[in-house]
Amino acid sequence: MEYKDKLRRNIYLYYLSNFFSALIFVVPIWVSFERHFISFAQMALLDAFAVGVTLILELPTGALADLIGRKKTVIIGWGMRAFGNMYIAFSINPLMLIAGFTITSVGNALISGADSALLYDSLKELGGEKKYAKISSTNALLFQVGLAIATLTGGYLYHIWTGLPYLLYGLAELITTLIFILAQEPKIGFQKFNIKYYISQTKNGFREIFKSNYVRSLSIFYILVGGITWSSQYFFIQTFATDLGFNEIEKSWLFGVVRIINGLVLFRLLRFEKLVTKNRAFYIFPMLMIIAFLPGMFAGKFTGIIMIFIASFLSTARFIVLGQYVNDEYCSKNRATAISTLNMFVNIIYVIIVMGSSLIIDRYTSKGVNTFLGILSLLIVLPWGIKLANIKSPSR
Numbered sequence: 001m002e003y004k005d006k007l008r009r010n011i012y013l014y015y016l017s018n019f020f021s022a023l024i025f026v027v028p029i030w031v032s033f034e035r036h037f038i039s040f041a042q043m044a045l046l047d048a049f050a051v052g053v054t055l056i057l058e059l060p061t062g063a064l065a066d067l068i069g070r071k072k073t074v075i076i077g078w079g080m081r082a083f084g085n086m087y088i089a090f091s092i093n094p095l096m097l098i099a100g101f102t103i104t105s106v107g108n109a110l111i112s113g114a115d116s117a118l119l120y121d122s123l124k125e126l127g128g129e130k131k132y133a134k135i136s137s138t139n140a141l142l143f144q145v146g147l148a149i150a151t152l153t154g155g156y157l158y159h160i161w162t163g164l165p166y167l168l169y170g171l172a173e174l175i176t177t178l179i180f181i182l183a184q185e186p187k188i189g190f191q192k193f194n195i196k197y198y199i200s201q202t203k204n205g206f207r208e209i210f211k212s213n214y215v216r217s218l219s220i221f222y223i224l225v226g227g228i229t230w231s232s233q234y235f236f237i238q239t240f241a242t243d244l245g246f247n248e249i250e251k252s253w254l255f256g257v258v259r260i261i262n263g264l265v266l267f268r269l270l271r272f273e274k275l276v277t278k279n280r281a282f283y284i285f286p287m288l289m290i291i292a293f294l295p296g297m298f299a300g301k302f303t304g305i306i307m308i309f310i311a312s313f314l315s316t317a318r319f320i321v322l323g324q325y326v327n328d329e330y331c332s333k334n335r336a337t338a339i340s341t342l343n344m345f346v347n348i349i350y351v352i353i354v355m356g357s358s359l360i361i362d363r364y365t366s367k368g369v370n371t372f373l374g375i376l377s378l379l380i381v382l383p384w385g386i387k388l389a390n391i392k393s394p395s396r
Contacts, residue, residue, distance in 0.1 A: 024169055029248050048358070063340075081170075085166050119132070147256075226346035
């Protein structure tokens with residue numbers, strides 16, 4: 001197979017890997033699973049610890065991907081995630097949970113930035129980088145379909161054996177690992193590894209996201225949106241559904257249906273590029289965040305479902321829409337490091353929010369935390385989005 005054909009194959013391998021990595025059978029049950037060992041406040045601290053591990057490793061692993069290759073880094077990362085989740089399945093105490101989450105967190109850091117850089121640079125070498133958003137929307141649809149299947153079945157699997165959702169999740173990630181073995185490493189943006197280049201690459205990736213007024217403002221907007229929506233999607237949305245009174249089976253159906261609708265909406269919406277322009281996106285994201293979070297304190301089941309739908313939509317749209325914008329501004333040789341740097345800052349926001357919530361969540365529940373996220377969106381994200389929309393982009 002010719003080199004260019006292998007690069008084209010990366011696109012289809014990426015589709016396939018997105019589907020299998022989306023088989024997150026633990027979505028509707030992880031709160032119930034962890035409640036066997038720890039409280040809500042302890043969950044927040046454990047989650048903040050796990051993300052903190054990823055946070056510490058984000059930048060160096062991004063630089064490592066730029067130097068030894070995205071493919072190798074992603075393979076190691078998915079392999080670690082597979083092992084970590086299969087280990088969690090057999091947890092019998094909090095220490096086993098901590099060990100499993102630590103392993104998966106290291107895997108997260110290795111994957112972060114490297115997977116999207118592998119796809120984007122494959123497209124760039126083929127001269128099709130402008131197709132990134134459309135391909136990402138297809139990826140998102142496949143991810144949402146896989147996630148919907150896993151979510152719909154997760155509650156039932158939990159009732160067979162509480163560790164079964166984690167075991168199957170790990171096996172799906174093992175398949176993802178095998179898929180990436182077939183990928184082709186793009187030639188652009190690749191440097192032969194040595195310590196000097198490694199240190200230099202880390203510094204260059206950090207500078208990349210702040211290299212101009214526009215890029216700096218765009219990067220900060222991505223970080224603000226990502227930090228808030230990711231903390232909701234990855235932690236609070238499940239505790240929010242629990243506080244609304246949904247059980248494991250109901251959460252399976254709730255999140256499964258939400259995922260299917262989200263995937264279809266994103267797939268169709270992003271086909272109309274004139275509708276979702278950069279300027280409009282900088283207003284739309286914060287306004288939808290306000291709607292999704294601010295009423296949390298007063299939400300019932302019906303309004304809660306609407307809020308969960310919007311929050312899930314925003315979390316996925318951030319990767320597709322804002323991901324295209326930042327990738328357009330970063331150069332290939334620094335791309336994985338730059339994206340890892342972005343994710344590092346997203347995780348800093350995440351850790352601050354989740355650790356802070358551990359002080360109040362047992363008293364005010366996740367409903368109160370949601371309202372706090374809405375206040376942050378209103379007072380910080382919306383003004384920054386308005387400011388960004390009025391800065392001239394070099395590409396506009």
